[in-house]
Amino acid sequence: MRWRGRVYNYIRSEIDRGAKLHFSLIDPEKVSSTEELQKILEMVTDAGTDAILIGGSLQVFVEDVTNIAKLVDSLNKPSILFPGSVSGLSPYADAILFISLLNSDDPYFIVGAQVYAAPLVRRFKLEVLPTGYVIVGDWPSSVSVMGRARPIPMKKPEIGAAYALAAKYMGMKFVYLEAGSGAPHPIPPSFIKVVKSCIDDTALIVGGGVRDSDTARELVKAGADIIVTGTVIEENVSRALDVIRGVKRF
Secondary structure (H helix, E strand, C coil), X not given: CCCCCCHHHHHHHHHHXXXXXXXXXXXXXXXXXXXXXXXXXXXXHHHCCCXXXXXXXXXXXXXXXXXXXXXXXXXXXXXXXXXXXXXXXXXXXXXXXXXXXXXXXXXXXXXXXHHHHHHHHHHHCCEEEEEEEEEECCCCCHHHHHCCECCECCCCHHHHHHHXXXXXXXXXXXXXXXXXXXXXXXXXXXXXXXXXHHHCCCEEEEECCCCCHHHHHHHHHHCCCEEXXXXXXXXXXXXXXXXXXXXXXX
């Protein structure tokens, strides 16, 4: 928990100096063993990842989240909760992406879950990173199904920009464009460019479908401040390391 209270300032200072960031997403459901996870965390850390996101779309257990957060703490990287539900909270993480799923059809995922989580976040003294979460894509990803979201078509970036502006005007510090875990295609650079042009200095996170360094570089060139990879870490850690290095070389 050594990063608690310093995570946002760290991210903001890196972006302000012109750096592009990479976050590695670890899904507790996909962890095969502590030993294997430790090895993967060390590899992505050595490659230059800037933070570890912990979470998944389905049910997770606080014990699993806590174990990952403790491993991350030993690597001197911020651990940031990326919860799919209230069960994904742990007092051992540094911060939490306090997410509102803006294009959900269910008010529970826009503000209801957050109301249930808020007292726990306060009790755990987690650093809060307010985030507008927007699902983009033309396929039924796990997060869109579980979050009852109406994904924005990739050919409609102006709608994505409207959602991002709403997040900015509501005071959120991050906008997260999500194509979904295992997405067949990443969000197009043209989509990202339109969104970023509307939200100025609000930090833009982009995830889903990023499987190689060329794609990652195109996304950061278009305006993404932070690239998130998760599935590729699970499937082929060598390719994930290539993505991280590609982002950090930009």
